Amino acid sequence: QVQLVESGGGLVQPGDSLRLSCAASGRTFSDYAMAWFRQAPGEDRKFVATIMRAGLDTYYSDFVKGRFTISRDNAKDTMYLQMNRLRPEDTAVYYCAARHGLWAFSAKEYDNWGQGTQVTVSS
DSSP states (O other), X not given: XXXXXXXXXXXXXXXXXXXXXXXXESSOGGGEEEEEEEEXXXXXXXXXXXXXXXXXXXXXXXXXXXXXEEEEETTTXXXXXXXXXXXXXXXXXXXXXXXXXXXXXXXXXXXXXXXXXXXXXXX
């Protein structure tokens, strides 16, 4: 198992930016595809973005494409989510997830999760 800890959430206004971090420990970070999911109250956990092990391939959900950027630093065992032009509908708890091997787009495919960090976008 790999342990994951998210940070960087907070309260921001529409149009602002935030950068989330996900620090990993316990296993070889570069062996894992990583992803961000988010969950708003009363909704299922939704896929946001994923990045392959070397960091060269990324994939985004349509509702964040062009605004969010996923990245990773394997030397620091850390993944990031740069969120720009935030909207109220981006309000959710954001979770990072890890999957040994190839990436996936469903939460069911990930067996390593962080505790989540709250992002609130409100004026």
